[in-house]
Amino acid sequence: MSLTNRSLVTIDDLSDGEMEALFSLADEMADYPKNQTELCHGKIMASLFFEPSTRTRLSFEAGMLRLGGRVITTVDIGASSLAKGETIADMAKVVGSYADIIVIRHPWEGAARVVADYAGIPVINAGDGSHEHPTQTLCDLYTIRKQRRTIRNLRIALWGDLKHGRTVHSLIYALARFDATILFCPGPGLEMPEHVLRRLSSEYKGELKKCRNLNQELNSKLFPIDAVYLTPSSPHQLAMLPDINVGVELKAGVDALYVTRLQKERQAPTVGVQELKKGYPVVDKKLLKAKEFKKTLVMHPLPRVDELTHEMDADPRSMYFKQAAYGMPVRMALLALLLGAKEPTIPEEKDSFIRKTDYPVYHRDSGITCPNTNCVSNQETEVRYIKPEFKIVSRQPLTLRCIYCDHELHPQYVASSEWHQRKLENKKYHSADSHFAKKIKPENLIVFASKDEAKAQQFRPSSYVRQ
């Protein structure tokens, strides 16, 4: 399938085969730079960065220029018309009429999806809040592939601020697809969000094991492992003897240790950043002397602060500057593909790609909103045109996932549009976990956040509603 004119909002927008094709093209970009200098001649990339960035923006821009294309840039929210109260949809439409492709970074989760919906040209998500950062994931995987010759069946440890790090969110979805075992080693209070873990285990079919407290002794020597994601494709000892075999798992070695910094700027204002900083683990030469790390790739999406010492820079295991440098060929390949300057050669598809599940979609105007205050669908300017929309990812318990930011909600009360459409006096609502509720077809489902909300819409409690 051609990548021309498509957008990259989430890492799931690319199939496994497309990723492999992109990496081959990145090799070509790196190895024969002189062949690429006219590939995107006459094309314009709009670089819209509403959050600070050096690495990502400059590598996209340098990449586009090295392809012979040109660049227009907006870097500062103060210098943009957003300050005048414009919606991002309007901005997307307008910029879409000047440029051939948009690269956007934005503090709101789901912003890149909205821009892609309205721009009319391909859009690349260069980071949307704490949500996703798919091109960083491409750089990460490409780095591993260059070093290990494969991105399949890896054992990866994720270290640090797993709560706010959008890079790790995009990364684990990709790793899961390529049959990785993932060890989660968060800083205290910085655990991977529940909805991310749930998506991981529900969508990618692996098994998630919480291990904290199980291996205190081990932890003291290495680092606290909070949870392990076990890929379904390769059976593990661990799966059978969870209490003791995290150590066994580790003894086989860790392919990559992915360190992230404390995302100070995304902490809730009530959180004591100084406290977090104090408890934040540091990766240094001493830690990496353990034999489990003998051949471990030390990775970091950069910028780093204190969590990874400068003494590691000269260590041959350190990959973080290579990761950054690979940003250019990887992004060149992506730009060339989305702009149709290159057609991908998709290698014979192995069966391992778990296609995105086609969940039924809920988009009634029934008072339900996304619980994430940072979601694009909750912003004052954007509610003018965005209606909340959710995938119904589970009926038991009833779980709706925001199509913009992937946060989940669990409505307590439901009704059926079928019943009351036929007989209006029957506008009754039920507890979401009642026997009756589960029989409602997805297309007829109406959900309420509260009894009051149901009442406000003229529904009365059925006998299935607990008082």
Next chain:
Amino acid sequence: MSLTNRSLVTIDDLSDGEMEALFSLADEMADYPKNQTELCHGKIMASLFFEPSTRTRLSFEAGMLRLGGRVITTVDIGASSLAKGETIADMAKVVGSYADIIVIRHPWEGAARVVADYAGIPVINAGDGSHEHPTQTLCDLYTIRKQRRTIRNLRIALWGDLKHGRTVHSLIYALARFDATILFCPGPGLEMPEHVLRRLSSEYKGELKKCRNLNQELNSKLFPIDAVYLTPSSPHQLAMLPDINVGVELKAGVDALYVTRLQKERQAPTVGVQELKKGYPVVDKKLLKAKEFKKTLVMHPLPRVDELTHEMDADPRSMYFKQAAYGMPVRMALLALLLGAKEPTIPEEKDSFIRKTDYPVYHRDSGITCPNTNCVSNQETEVRYIKPEFKIVSRQPLTLRCIYCDHELHPQYVASSEWHQRKLENKKYHSADSHFAKKIKPENLIVFASKDEAKAQQFRPSSYVRQ
């Protein structure tokens, strides 16, 4: 007349024929983009934006790049040497030695004129305070022309913040030249400034009717019409029976409804923005159901906030995203013409262009300053080299118009340089409306803001001065 090396500071810098030629070239830019990619090869555009902008800046930059030219950009006043106290004249001279053309947006009214005076290269005004924004007007007219096949004899309604909207100021001067009838529908307290209306009726020879209170009934159904400008070329019923025929005028339909947002950032600090917002009219589907608007083009210079609902976006009458999109071919045409990459084909001049009146100029150092505190001639840094200068646009009442910002003043006292040059003891001043005052030749005129000012310059009151 060639456009090469000329500047575009006010919409009056282009003749009607030049505008038509520019629009034809814009058609060519839009229809044959591949023919333009080397037109401005080797040329550099400096994009100097001292106020926020997405649309205007990005369309200029994308346009220049699509012409094969290159761009250097300064977007933030904090990142510029102006923060160090430099004058814009110095900046203009310096940038003029690096670039081939300058595009400037600046918060001071008249700033673009100063830059054009000093840069030594063509300068395009991309908005100077509340003064003018001529390239927006070109996009507006081009949009109408694309839809209506003509820009002559239109009936246009202007809606919203007519006080601060520089786009509407430039627009009405152009509309008047093309024989438009203009309906003014301002938000409360946001009426078109007096000096703009006066320039409209004095320079373009149409008739201005104030209509508020005349047609309350009509207004309640539609929107409050504050004033109507009637072009002299097409006689109207209204001109003869002003009290009742605004309705007649409207029944013939409105060609375009030009909506503008409340310019929060330009309100005086004493004005309650919340109050203004509350009373600000909203254009929505319901309003546009009236049969007067059946074929009305709905226009907006963008960004919009709340004054034009998103539900209108899919309506075929909505032109605002097209307006924005046309920014690119229009600005490409303008750049190509001013840089001499294209010579305009001026169509046979019809007689309708009212040439700029050649008013006598007043530039004595007699203590008179522009009354507009936001005028470039009143800024602390710029008074080092700018001397106030005025066009004498009327003797009865005596009216001086600032050459930088078009604001007007009415000095109360005058003298003649002839008299006192011949006989120094005769340094006397007169009331500006006295019989004697009117006899002073423009080249001999000396004006004073006050008796004290006259006294300070050793003038004594004549018998024509009221005590």
Next chain:
Amino acid sequence: MSLTNRSLVTIDDLSDGEMEALFSLADEMADYPKNQTELCHGKIMASLFFEPSTRTRLSFEAGMLRLGGRVITTVDIGASSLAKGETIADMAKVVGSYADIIVIRHPWEGAARVVADYAGIPVINAGDGSHEHPTQTLCDLYTIRKQRRTIRNLRIALWGDLKHGRTVHSLIYALARFDATILFCPGPGLEMPEHVLRRLSSEYKGELKKCRNLNQELNSKLFPIDAVYLTPSSPHQLAMLPDINVGVELKAGVDALYVTRLQKERQAPTVGVQELKKGYPVVDKKLLKAKEFKKTLVMHPLPRVDELTHEMDADPRSMYFKQAAYGMPVRMALLALLLGAKEPTIPEEKDSFIRKTDYPVYHRDSGITCPNTNCVSNQETEVRYIKPEFKIVSRQPLTLRCIYCDHELHPQYVASSEWHQRKLENKKYHSADSHFAKKIKPENLIVFASKDEAKAQQFRPSSYVRQ
């Protein structure tokens, strides 16, 4: 010697011959612009400006574009990852993997040196705090050369804020090499820093005369001369009769008067800027009527504020806009040379270039830090990897010069590593000015800022330490 792949951090990085070659190439750039349009095709310049700039940044960028190269830009510290706590070394490494050359302006003194150390590509210092601004010096010298046909044996007066003006610091080192006599005319409290004057007289072998109070009478007519640097190559009357001959010196005429603005943004917070402004000398037509200035080039690095009146702009002696304009060909020549697009033709080396003295380097971890709080080696983020390092420029008195910012320190106590390595109980320290101290070989020298510091490192006072 080829300039390809070299960096320009300080003006001393270029030999006299290389400067002359660069100026010849700049002539070529200015005279045959059309020949240069493909010179740097395919090359990318990263423009990293962490301080406001119009002139320098835009001339570098316009220059690179006119050479056929392309540009990526970061202008605002708020928009950069530095805000996230990243070190400039990390930034340098990353940007070094995207671009072919870096131009950096940074508020920390020595920042450009660090970037050059880590980037792996050529780096140009476009101003680092109050330290150096070598490309401005190149423009200054090029301007003089265009007017005078030589840059040798000039008499130059420096005027204004000599304390903070980085342009004048780079300039005097270059002038001294070309046998200039330099008259220092600082605003009150804005004298040239001691370490700069000391470097001038120690490295370039001229003689420095303090003249204040010697010529009050003269001063009142002209301007206060604070000091004179006399080149060793041409003997002066002044050298023999210092008290009276500043006047004699001046009567021969001043080749250039180099005016600088008050650097408000670099004043210590305790300094009353209003006070400084009041006492700040102004250069105007009246001052320049003196016959000493009849043929004087009036120079200014711009931006100017009030210290040089606009009335001078039309004066044929005024060179400042030419200086700015020459920025483009000079920077084009520099870029082309460092990128290897041109090989310099070094004219036959005259013997006048005083090579950089090879001072012994002190880089022990003995608690000594640079006394300059604005030095890059003292910044919270940078101490993670930078170790203080000093040149031992004098033993009597013991003087260490920071390799990053050129500030000097005079440690009071010293020890020898030789002594205590041989016999550990002999870890004794001495007064730096003691007889014994001077015998310590540079490679064995250990210095301490205080007795406490020495004690903290287990050294005991020798009998040569005053109690």
